[in-house]
Amino acid sequence: MGVGLVPLEFTECLADSPHFRENLLRHEKELDRTSQQVKRLIKELGRAHEQIIAPLERFRKEHIGAVKEGKKKFDKKTAKFCQSQERTLSLSTKKQENVFQEADAAMDMAERDFCQASLEYVFQLQAVREREKFELVETLLGFVFSWWTFHHTAHDVHHDAEPLMRDLQLRIQRTRTNFEETSKQTESLMKKMMEVRQMNKEVEAEEGGEGGDGAPQGGRAGGVRHGVEQTLLLTAPAESVCLCGARRAADSERRFCWDALPADRDRAALTLQALSERDRAAWLRVISHQSGGLAAAGGALRGAAGEAAGALDDAGFAFVRRIIAVLEERGLEEQGLYRVAGVASKVARLVACAADARLPATLHDPLEWESKTLTSALKAAWRRWRRWWRSCRRATWPCCAWCWRTCDGWPRAPTAT
Numbered sequence: 041m042g043v044g045l046v047p048l049e050f051t052e053c054l055a056d057s058p059h060f061r062e063n064l065l066r067h068e069k070e071l072d073r074t075s076q077q078v079k080r081l082i083k084e085l086g087r088a089h090e091q092i093i094a095p096l097e098r099f100r101k102e103h104i105g106a107v108k109e110g111k112k113k114f115d116k117k118t119a120k121f122c123q124s125q126e127r128t129l130s131l132s133t134k135k136q137e138n139v140f141q142e143a144d145a146a147m148d149m150a151e152r153d154f155c156q157a158s159l160e161y162v163f164q165l166q167a168v169r170e171r172e173k174f175e176l177v178e179t180l181l182g183f184v185f186s187w188w189t190f191h192h193t194a195h196d197v198h199h200d201a202e203p204l205m206r207d208l209q210l211r212i213q214r215t216r217t218n219f220e221e222t223s224k225q226t227e228s229l230m231k232k233m234m235e236v237r238q239m240n241k242e243v244e245a246e247e248g249g250e251g252g253d254g255a256p257q258g259g260r261a262g263g264v265r266h267g268v269e270q271t272l273l274l275t276a277p278a279e280s281v282c283l284c285g286a287r288r289a290a291d292s293e294r295r296f297c298w299d300a301l302p303a304d305r306d307r308a309a310l311t312l313q314a315l316s317e318r319d320r321a322a323w324l325r326v327i328s329h330q331s332g333g334l335a336a337a338g339g340a341l342r343g344a345a346g347e348a349a350g351a352l353d354d355a356g357f358a359f360v361r362r363i364i365a366v367l368e369e370r371g372l373e374e375q376g377l378y379r380v381a382g383v384a385s386k387v388a389r390l391v392a393c394a395a396d397a398r399l400p401a402t403l404h405d406p407l408e409w410e411s412k413t414l415t416s417a418l419k420a421a422w423r424r425w426r427r428w429w430r431s432c433r434r435a436t437w438p439c440c441a442w443c444w445r446t447c448d449g450w451p452r453a454p455t456a457t
Contacts, residue, residue, distance in 0.1 A: 045070060045169075048162045050233050054155060067165055068111070074172060075104050085183070092186075095179045103168045103175075110161040117150075117157035124150040129313060132293050140295075148241070155237065159230050167223065174216045181208065281310065286327040288320070296320045300327065356425065362399055363390075363418045367411060369404070374411050382413030390417035391424065 045066060052060040078100050085092055128143040184205070188198045282303040289297035289311050298320050299309040314320035367377075381387075386409065393399050402408045 048166055050159060050162065050230060053158050053162045054233065054237060056158070064162075064165075067169065071104060071107060071165065071168065075100055078176070092179060092183045095175070099171070099175055099179075103171055107161075107164045107168050110157075110164045114157045114161040117154045121147075121150040121154040125315075129295065129315070131295060133295055134293070152238070156234065159234065163226060163230055166226070170215075170219050170223075174212045174219065177208075178212055181205070181212070281307070283327055286324045288324070298324060356421070359393065359399070359421060360418065362403070363414050366403055366409075367414055370406060370411055377411060378415045378419070380412045382410060382416035386413045387416045387420060390414070391420045 046063050048060075048063060048067060052063075078096055082093055082096055124147045128147045131140065131143055281300070283300050284303040285301040287299050287301065287309075289299050292311060292313075294313055296314040296317055296319065297311055298314060299311055301309050312323075314323055390399070390409075390413070400409070403414075
């Protein structure tokens with residue numbers, strides 16, 4: 041195994057995530073690098089004994105060559121499955137039911153072949169990386185022993201290095217034994233995972249598209265697409281859209297379509313296409329659940345701000361300085377620092393502490409108090425002092441006037457739609 045390589049997992053293989061594809065590419069590059077090093081070593085040992093060259097060449101042709109053949113099969117099954125999926129998803133809803141059944145059956149067959157080829161390719165790739173540990177090293181170890189036999193004058197060097205060589209020989213033997221044991225277990229695990237996957241497909245078919253639980257399907261069906269890929273039927277520039285809900289698409293000519301409802305009511309709904317009926321139901325559940333959670337969090341923030349309304353005194357300044365100091369210690373590079381809402385109950389606790397500046401002792405613990413919770417409490421505290429700043433807008437104190445002008449342009453606390 042190359043230094044720094046992450047092991048390939050069967051679960052990631054079936055999910056076919058972008059992380060798995062990147063890891064797989066690193067393993068393939070490392071295998072090509074090993075093949076080139078073996079070729080260069082063969083050239084350097086041009087006059088070596090047949091016992092040295094033959095095993096190296098045989099390892100390169102048989103094992104590394106078998107992995108390359110497995111990659112061709114894997115790429116072929118990937119392309120075939122992607123084509124089958126595209127044909128199935130592009131069928132018009134006006135087609136007869138038997139056409140849909142035939143298309144779904146063909147896609148299931150292609151998906152099963154793709155998963156089988158993917159598992160076999162990962163197994164071959166892992167196996168050849170493990171074989172390097174004993175077959176290549178054992179061959180080179182045999183060359184070293186032959187070299188010692190030929191050069192009698194190297195007796196002193198042989199005497200000094202003999203303990204290390206014996207230890208290396210024992211390590212090679214243990215590695216070979218472990219490989220033979222784990223190889224059988226890995227093959228059994230691969231077969232079980234295919235059986236479990238088939239059982240899950242049968243259970244999903246019995247439950248129907250509407251009854252299953254879980255999140256939207258991953259991107260294993262996309263092959264080279266790397267991850268979940270929704271088909272956007274509206275032509276629009278790429279941008280971030282805040283959603284407030286989702287619904288089934290009523291007038292779409294394609295299967296499994298659903299509408300994403302933007303929070304801005306002036307925008308039209310975005311029509312997306314899922315991979316299956318079960319996948320569409322999962323997308324609708326997830327977005328509806330998230331929309332309800334944001335509304336509840338907004339209500340909690342408004343309640344906490346209303347309960348603790350008051351003036352910006354010394355305790356308030358101490359609260360702001362403490363929160364900002366903790367955020368600066370952690371760093372300000374976290375994605376969505378002031379955009380993602382924190383836990384509503386914890387936000388309410390921190391806002392209540394702003395009145396007397398008695399903050400929790402564990403405020404510096406990022407596991408207990410996430411950065412998004414701190415920023416949400418800070419925003420809620422600023423909003424709670426809005427009235428006080430508004431009353432100071434005509435004051436002669438420049439700081440009060442500046443604070444009022446700054447905060448007056450901020451958006452209000454989130455409201456439920």
